[in-house]
């Protein structure tokens with residue numbers, strides 16, 4: 001696939017993977033992007049997961065049309081991009097590997113092949129001329145690993161953004177960019193907002209016409225839309241006004257209470273109320289929704305003296321993704337000793353800038369008439385907290 005006269009797409013789609021990174025459901029698969037630049041010198045920007053090695057190798061060979069490969073640029077060492085690197089090193093013994101000090105450290109940890117006589121170590125701001133094209137390297141530590149770097153090519157105004165601006169779904173998937181890019185972002189780099197902000201600051205100094213990520217579509221139009229979303233996400237600001245209700249219910253009674261609460265919130269005029277069953281939903285999607293909206297209500301049954309396991313699991317996910325800067329309401333259920341609210345509060349109190357509403361609802365086994373007042377108070381408080 002041609003991106004321009006000199007840049008070719010040589011990545012592959014993976015439609016058969018069960019779980020990306022052994023945890024993320026990818027109904028529409030994922031793409032491992034790789035790009036070949038043809039100039040006086042040739043350079044490939046990253047390899048692909050070993051699952052796509054054969055197809056990638058054929059594509060690369062086809063696009064090279066008998067030319068030698070001069071450089072293999074390694075922007076990210078995670079195996080979904082470097083899984084085919086060792087094979088490429090063998091197939092193209094003259095190719096010089098371009099990376100930074102950490103890249104080479106990780107290469108020696110992942111692979112046995114000695115590349116000490118064929119490596120080019122770069123650092124922030126270094127440039128590599130290929131002829132008419134020149135690659136300028138920007139370090140992007142923790143977006144998503146410490147060695148990550150991104151690359152700008154000024155003659156074509158293209159920005160190779162590594163995992164940044166990536167998305168789940170193969171390239172031929174016709175779906176909304178933001179939905180799967182958001183789920184990808186918060187679950188994979190959500191913890192590293194400050195580092196993403198640093199990259200956005202560097203990118204703001206560049207004239208960019210195309211963003212070439214390592215997953216998902218090549219972005220060529222309306223780039224501010226994507227950059228603005230990344231800015232919102234990485235600064236932990238809510239993207240949308242709305243309430244996300246997440247419940248963990250054992251026998252359905254907490255679920256019923258959560259649904260009644262959702263109705264009450266809607267009837268107070270809240271336009272967007274999303275609700276999810278944590279026992280049966282994709283947890284990565286629930287993490288995404290928690291970050292997407294400005295408010296959240298957690299509803300959980302009591303279990304073994306804490307909150308029902310799917311809720312504890314969800315809160316653990318939120319904690320490691322550094323969930324913050326939101327208002328949260330609580331509803332607990334317990335037949336003999338309701339403890340879920342206390343457990344949920346303990347998690348939330350460890351997070352930054354979380355306002356926990358005082359209007360906690362505590363029900364015993366099932367929602368009753370006597371809970372009405374507390375339910376109404378929680379609904380009103382969460383609606384009033386809307387920004």
Ligand code: FEO
Pocket residue numbers: 076078080081144145163214215
């Ligand atoms: Fe797409 Fe962090 O690897």
